[in-house]
Amino acid sequence: MPxxxxxAEMSVDALLLLGIGLGVGWLSGLFGVGGGFLLTPLLILIGxxxxxxxxxxxxxxxxxxxSGLIAQWRRGNVDARMGCVLLVAGLAGSGAGTxxxxxxxxxxxxxxxxxxxxxxxxxxxxxxxxxESLRAIIRRRRALPARTHQHSxxxxxxxxxRFRQSRLYISVIPPMMIGFGIGVxxxxxGVGGGFxxxxxxxxxxGMPTTTTIGTSLFQVTFVSANVTLLQALQTGSVDVxxxxxxxxxxxxxxxxxxxxxxxxxxxxxxxxxxxxxxxxAAGLLWGLLATPASLYLMGPAT
Amino acid sequence: xxxxxxxxxxxLLAAFLLLATPALAQREPPPPAPPFAGPALAxxxxxxxxxxxxxxxxxxxxxxxxxxxxxGPAGDNVVILGLGPPRDVVVRRRVRWLGLWVNGPSARxxxxxxxxxxxxxxxxxxxxxxxxxxERRLGLDMLTARLAGPRDxxxxxxxxxxxxxxxxxxxxxxxxxxxxxRLFHARLPLPSTIATGDYIxxxxxxxxxxxxxxxELPFRVDRVGATARIADxxxxxxxxxxxxxxxxxxxxxxxGSVIFRRG
Numbered sequence: 001m002p003x004x005x006x007x008a009e010m011s012v013d014a015l016l017l018l019g020i021g022l023g024v025g026w027l028s029g030l031f032g033v034g035g036g037f038l039l040t041p042l043l044i045l046i047g048x049x050x051x052x053x054x055x056x057x058x059x060x061x062x063x064x065x066x067s068g069l070i071a072q073w074r075r076g077n078v079d080a081r082m083g084c085v086l087l088v089a090g091l092a093g094s095g096a097g098t099x100x101x102x103x104x105x106x107x108x109x110x111x112x113x114x115x116x117x118x119x120x121x122x123x124x125x126x127x128x129x130x131x132e133s134l135r136a137i138i139r140r141r142r143a144l145p146a147r148t149h150q151h152s153x154x155x156x157x158x159x160x161x162r163f164r165q166s167r168l169y170i171s172v173i174p175p176m177m178i179g180f181g182i183g184v185x186x187x188x189x190g191v192g193g194g195f196x197x198x199x200x201x202x203x204x205x206g207m208p209t210t211t212t213i214g215t216s217l218f219q220v221t222f223v224s225a226n227v228t229l230l231q232a233l234q235t236g237s238v239d240v241x242x243x244x245x246x247x248x249x250x251x252x253x254x255x256x257x258x259x260x261x262x263x264x265x266x267x268x269x270x271x272x273x274x275x276x277x278x279x280x281a282a283g284l285l286w287g288l289l290a291t292p293a294s295l296y297l298m299g300p301a302t
Numbered sequence: 303x304x305x306x307x308x309x310x311x312x313x314l315l316a317a318f319l320l321l322a323t324p325a326l327a328q329r330e331p332p333p334p335a336p337p338f339a340g341p342a343l344a345x346x347x348x349x350x351x352x353x354x355x356x357x358x359x360x361x362x363x364x365x366x367x368x369x370x371x372x373x374g375p376a377g378d379n380v381v382i383l384g385l386g387p388p389r390d391v392v393v394r395r396r397v398r399w400l401g402l403w404v405n406g407p408s409a410r411x412x413x414x415x416x417x418x419x420x421x422x423x424x425x426x427x428x429x430x431x432x433x434x435x436x437e438r439r440l441g442l443d444m445l446t447a448r449l450a451g452p453r454d455x456x457x458x459x460x461x462x463x464x465x466x467x468x469x470x471x472x473x474x475x476x477x478x479x480x481x482x483x484r485l486f487h488a489r490l491p492l493p494s495t496i497a498t499g500d501y502i503x504x505x506x507x508x509x510x511x512x513x514x515x516x517x518e519l520p521f522r523v524d525r526v527g528a529t530a531r532i533a534d535x536x537x538x539x540x541x542x543x544x545x546x547x548x549x550x551x552x553x554x555x556x557x558g559s560v561i562f563r564r565g
Binding site for chain 2: 002003004006007009010011059060062063064065066067068069070071111112225228229230231232233236238240241243244247248250251252254255288289290291292294295296297298299300
């Protein structure tokens with residue numbers, strides 16, 4: 001069933017978009033990530049122009065996150081206080097990231113920079129997650145006592161704040177730094193940043209997995225709303241028809257994913273997400289290394 | 303563009319030309335497009351507007367008409383050329399850098415027709431001399447030879463390959479069909495990625511390796527209905543459009559969570 005996308009200026013099979021939305025939405029609900037890191041490359045793969053894929057991907061991420069956020073909120077898994085701290089820093093970071101994007105574009109090779117960012121960031125995050133969660137699984141099998149969280153120099157910093165929902169009493173500086181850094185990365189990679197935020201909250205802040213997912217969805221919802229608005233204003237490449245088709249599949253998928261996520265153990269969820277992230281990184285790396293089918297590509301003159 | 307006087311003169315002139323062609327060719331060089339475009343050829347488009355709505359998935363544009371003499375291998379021939387609005391295009395070559403494929407040198411071509419199609423009753427290369435084909439841009443090799451831009455033939459060849467691959471350029475894919483000796487029709491394929499704007503179809507009547515009549519038929523590709531409204535709002539009111547996209551996406555997300563809680 002073909003449908004014409006008004007901004008992308010092309011016709012795409014609506015069922016294909018619904019299927020992509022369903023799959024990405026399911027992962028989004030299961031892991032508490034927006035799924036932008038998966039959706040944007042998929043859209044480009046089926047021939048959607050890259051700017052439209054990035055902008056509409058952010059818009060779809062927003063809808064899918066709202067759906068997941070509501071489901072998590074009902075289960076009491078959202079640490080709104082932590083979410084606000086991360087969000088304020090995240091918005092500042094995405095402003096700085098946009099400037100960096102413009103600078104990279106002026107130097108040429110923005111495509112290469114974005115691809116390398118994807119490979120390096122996804123590869124690192126994925127490898128760390130798989131390693132840590134496998135260790136945790138092994139530790140549980142051997143019935144070793146699990147440590148709740150470790151104390152490090154991060155806990156000696158000033159401006160301490162109590163995050164009741166996460167059972168944490170830590171300085172606001174580490175969450176601020178994490179929020180800012182992810183804001184920078186997410187505006188360059190055109191993603192919400194949930195897949196980086198979840199591990200950062202677990203490993204750097206020592207938050208429990210249950211609240212990380214809800215809190216990350218909270219942050220991703222607002223960051224993707226910001227990206228949608230900026231893209232609509234600056235590039236005019238948000239395709240609302242594409243977004244709504246992806247969302248139709250996505251909201252259903254997110255609900256199934258969230259329900260399934262509660263059945264899985266934290267370590268297993270993290271191991272699976274880590275594997276998925278690694279897989280995407282490997283795919284993108286292959287795209288950089290493999291000899292392309294066509295040595296030439298064509299674009300409108302700017 | 304047809305004057306009554308020219309219309310009545312045309313058959314006479316045509317008969318004269320047919321008899322006197324060898325002598326005439328010796329005396330003066332043939333003009334690129336003879337000034338008479340009378341009833342020797344009458345062509346029309348199936349539609350002068352291609353409407354792009356939400357269910358648009360490409361279209362075929364019907365071009366049809368009739369000639370005053372018999373069409374065929376021994377007689378006249380018809381060549382149909384479709385051209386889209388010109389755009390500047392950049393072609394980039396990917397090169398290997400530290401094992402990675404990156405964008406390397408690029409070539410910028412100016413005024414590249416966004417759409418190009420040629421169809422004829424017989425292969426165009428056998429109908430017209432190269433000079434005439436070059437002048438009228440009949441054939442992709444003739445089209446790219448005339449483009450303003452770097453001379454590197456590899457980039458020109460790549461441009462043709464990419465445009466053909468996206469189905470926006472095509473060349474003599476299906477012939478112009480002839481029925482009853484004088485009626486002709488052809489379908490120009492318009493893919494779903496076709497750009498909006500003003501297009502032109504040229505119908506040429508070829509006799510003895512010369513273009514003896516020519517007709518230009520303009521048509522438009524327009525967005526209509528919801529597609530047109532969305533594209534207009536996105537361009538003229540980007541802030542409101544962005545807010546609407548956010549609200550719609552958030553509403554869809556909320557709606558989903560409500561439906562699935564009940565279910």
